[in-house]
Amino acid sequence: MLQDLLGALGLASIYLLFALGMSLTWGTIDILNFSHGSIFMFSAFTAHLLIPYVPMGFVGVALVCIVVGALMSLLVQVVAFEQIIKRARNRNTAERQILIGGIGVAIIPLAIAQEVTKSNPFGFIDSGFEVTTWTFMGLRGTNILLITLTAAAALAVGTAMWLRRSRHGLALRSIGVDSEVSAMMGVDRRRLAIVTMAVSGGLAGLAACLFTYTLGAITPESGDTLLIKAFACIILGGVGSTGGVVLGSVLLAVTETVVLTRTSGLWVEAVAFGLIFLVLLVKPSGLFGRKEVRRT
Amino acid sequence: MDWTAVRLGRRGAVAVVAAAALGMSACSSSSGTSSTSAAAGGGLPATINVVSINPQTGPAAFAGLAANKGYDLAIKEINDSKFLGSTTLTLSKVDTKGDIKTAASSASTAIADKNVSAIFGSVSSQEAIAMSPLVQQAGLPTIYTQAGSDGVVVGDATYRATPLMRTYYSLVKKYVQEKGWKSVGIIHTAAAPTLVDIGTKALPAIATELGMTVTTTVAVQGTTQDFAAPISQVLASKPDGVAILLVGAQNPTAMKQLRQAGYTGDVLGNSGASAGNLKPAGADGAGMVWPVDFNFQQKAEASQKFVKAYQAANSGENPLNYAAEAYDAAWFLAKSIKAAGSADRAKIKTAMATVASEKFDGALGNGLTWKDRDIVVPGVMIRWDGTGDVLLYEGSAS
Numbered sequence: 187m188l189q190d191l192l193g194a195l196g197l198a199s200i201y202l203l204f205a206l207g208m209s210l211t212w213g214t215i216d217i218l219n220f221s222h223g224s225i226f227m228f229s230a231f232t233a234h235l236l237i238p239y240v241p242m243g244f245v246g247v248a249l250v251c252i253v254v255g256a257l258m259s260l261l262v263q264v265v266a267f268e269q270i271i272k273r274a275r276n277r278n279t280a281e282r283q284i285l286i287g288g289i290g291v292a293i294i295p296l297a298i299a300q301e302v303t304k305s306n307p308f309g310f311i312d313s314g315f316e317v318t319t320w321t322f323m324g325l326r327g328t329n330i331l332l333i334t335l336t337a338a339a340a341l342a343v344g345t346a347m348w349l350r351r352s353r354h355g356l357a358l359r360s361i362g363v364d365s366e367v368s369a370m371m372g373v374d375r376r377r378l379a380i381v382t383m384a385v386s387g388g389l390a391g392l393a394a395c396l397f398t399y400t401l402g403a404i405t406p407e408s409g410d411t412l413l414i415k416a417f418a419c420i421i422l423g424g425v426g427s428t429g430g431v432v433l434g435s436v437l438l439a440v441t442e443t444v445v446l447t448r449t450s451g452l453w454v455e456a457v458a459f460g461l462i463f464l465v466l467l468v469k470p471s472g473l474f475g476r477k478e479v480r481r482t
Numbered sequence: 483m484d485w486t487a488v489r490l491g492r493r494g495a496v497a498v499v500a501a502a503a504l505g506m507s508a509c510s511s512s513s514g515t516s517s518t519s520a521a522a523g524g525g526l527p528a529t530i531n532v533v534s535i536n537p538q539t540g541p542a543a544f545a546g547l548a549a550n551k552g553y554d555l556a557i558k559e560i561n562d563s564k565f566l567g568s569t570t571l572t573l574s575k576v577d578t579k580g581d582i583k584t585a586a587s588s589a590s591t592a593i594a595d596k597n598v599s600a601i602f603g604s605v606s607s608q609e610a611i612a613m614s615p616l617v618q619q620a621g622l623p624t625i626y627t628q629a630g631s632d633g634v635v636v637g638d639a640t641y642r643a644t645p646l647m648r649t650y651y652s653l654v655k656k657y658v659q660e661k662g663w664k665s666v667g668i669i670h671t672a673a674a675p676t677l678v679d680i681g682t683k684a685l686p687a688i689a690t691e692l693g694m695t696v697t698t699t700v701a702v703q704g705t706t707q708d709f710a711a712p713i714s715q716v717l718a719s720k721p722d723g724v725a726i727l728l729v730g731a732q733n734p735t736a737m738k739q740l741r742q743a744g745y746t747g748d749v750l751g752n753s754g755a756s757a758g759n760l761k762p763a764g765a766d767g768a769g770m771v772w773p774v775d776f777n778f779q780q781k782a783e784a785s786q787k788f789v790k791a792y793q794a795a796n797s798g799e800n801p802l803n804y805a806a807e808a809y810d811a812a813w814f815l816a817k818s819i820k821a822a823g824s825a826d827r828a829k830i831k832t833a834m835a836t837v838a839s840e841k842f843d844g845a846l847g848n849g850l851t852w853k854d855r856d857i858v859v860p861g862v863m864i865r866w867d868g869t870g871d872v873l874l875y876e877g878s879a880s
Contacts, residue, residue, distance in 0.1 A: 189714060190711060190714055193708075193710035193711055193714060194711075196708075196710070197708050197710070200708075297539070300539065300540060300541065300543065301539065301543075304543050304544035304547065305540070305541040305542070305543060305544055305730075306544055306730070306731070306757070306758070306759060307730060307731030307734055307735075307759060307762050308762065309734070309762035311761065311762050311764050317738075317742075319741075319742050319744075326742065326743060326744055327742075328742055400708070401707060401708065401734075401735040401738065401739075402734045402735050402737075402738035402739075402762050402763050402764070402766070403731050403734045403735060403762030403763070404707070404731065405730065405731040406541075407541060408707060408731075411705045411707060412707075442711070443710075443711045446700070446702075446711035446712050446715065447711045447712075447714055447715045450699065450700060450701050451672070451700045451701040451702050451703075451712055452672050452701045452703070454702075454703060454706075455703060455705070
């Protein structure tokens with residue numbers, strides 16, 4: 187039971203690290219970035235390609251993933267999303283076009299990775315870091331599990347504090363509430379959007395690093411699967427709430443683990459997503475969702 | 483083995499929506515070849531056109547590209563050896579891009595092109611299922627490789643040069659007996675019909691035959707990437723051995739997590755672990771064993787002849803089973819054309835039935851036969867030692 191709970195927390199941490207970046211951009215600068223999964227995958231893929239030429243341990247791989255993720259996300263913002271926002275007739279149109287634009291952008295790194303790997307799994311097998319196993323009071327785990335749990339907890343708390351306490355965070359939240367008023371108050375939306383997208387991409391890169399070490403290997407399509415799960419975590423917890431994403435990730439992971447360990451396994455997604463559906467019937471804005479304050 | 487059903491599934495809704503949005507539509511590079519008529523009737527023309535409709539990009543490209551190498555090699559040998567006299571086989575390749583609509587429309591294009599005598603169908607079950615009704619109705623001889631689902635071999639025009647896994651999975655009996663297992667726990671994907679069949683029917687039947695018990699069976703989705711929970715459930719049932727019947731990238735992850743969970747014994751797998759898929763698991767992958775229809779180390783003379791020819795044509799690269807199957811498929815077609823003495827589709831189709839009734843030696847081994855238009859092979863048992871395949875033993879021809 188405790189072993190399963192530990193496994194569920196590990197899974198929740200991966201969901202959280204991945205979803206945190208998506209939630210950050212969606213909840214503040216109103217960008218639901220559907221290329222997040224591809225950025226996640228491609229950052230790990232880049233590290234995988236570099237490892238044979240540049241020997242590096244865990245820190246090196248993590249840094250490569252974070253930097254590549256941040257740069258890709260920044261590039262997507264500048265090249266795609268900013269241009270869409272500039273040309274869109276209104277906010278609703280921009281949101282829709284960003285959604286489709288993100289899907290379109292996502293295909294490029296996916297296609298590159300598929301072409302290079304022929305869709306075979308890839309990992310960090312030749313990196314200097316070794317995943318080791320430990321046992322404590324009957325519980326088994328790995329060093330990467332501990333790192334993942336720690337990173338997820340630290341980043342969730344850090345993100346929440348940053349949004350709540352810092353001037354940047356306040357400015358970001360003000361954009362999320364009303365971007366026009368925040369602009370009138372002197373908030374530089376463009377600069378903050380670029381920073382937020384870079385942070386979001388960096389989080390995707392870190393998640394990719396930890397996820398790849400945890401599983402041993404991922405495929406070019408791995409980001410797509412996580413994208414759907416992250417979407418569910420954010421919706422369940424409530425868009426714009428860091429605490430909501432944490433809760434959503436834990437709930438989804440625990441539900442999946444319970445179903446997987448107590449049934450034949452086929453019901454896992456039906457039960458997990460059915461639960462989300464039920465929660466949303468009762469609380470449409472998600473468990474910790476903020477009230478809609480947009481004015482017409 | 484139906485890899486692509488799973489791999490396409492794992493791309494998720496995003497990619498599917500995007501593909502639709504971008505209108506990834508028909509690719510029709512096949513019909514541009516000038517040719518003699520395929521429907522001319524008697525006598526072999528100077529050129530006979532064949533089309534390979536396979537994914538060369540996308541999630542199943544690894545299998546489609548490898549299959550095309552097998553077709554290329556066989557057709558070169560057929561032409562160089564003047565197996566069909568002065569007639570030359572010409573192969574055109576169409577990339578389905580992993581898109582079912584493209585596969586179906588490419589099949590329609592080939593059907594409409596009367597210069598095309600036969601096609602090599604897609605390795606993807608989803609694509610093959612879309613193609614089969616079309617080619618069967620049109621009477622266009624079609625030989626598939628892989629594409630292990632029902633609904634692919636649907637009539638006298640359709641053949642499959644990949645054996646159904648259940649026909650050779652019984653090779654594991656000897657291994658299990660040697661290990662002295664009295665019980666086994668099974669994890670299988672629900673996304674590949676072939677592996678569902680092995681996990682829920684073939685392997686339990688083998689266990690019953692050997693007096694073993696199946697302690698528990700856990701199915702996982704094609705999208706599952708973390709196997710900690712199902713592994714925990716299986717190990718809690720305390721089996722002597724574990725069977726992991728997953729596809730592609732799922733295999734190294736499951737092996738890694740199985741070792742991390744404390745299981746140190748050998749693991750029954752399937753050919754989804756081959757083609758170097760276990761490499762990312764490193765030393766944790768060592769100990770997975772599986773039966774497969776072909777391995778480049780198998781000793782049959784015809785197999786080794788193919789291996790050497792393939793290595794010579796591909797810079798020393800060892801052939802995968804996809805290439806071996808395609809090689810035998812191409813030779814099967816060439817023999818059928820020769821027996822028909824014509825490029826006419828109907829005559830080739832009739833000749834295929836005759837050729838399929840005879841035993842033959844090929845890349846897949848000695849004493850190969852066809853049953854219900856599916857190839858039957860002896861198979862080989864493989865063990866991954868952490869760095870590469872080790873041939874444990876070979877099956878015998880029926």
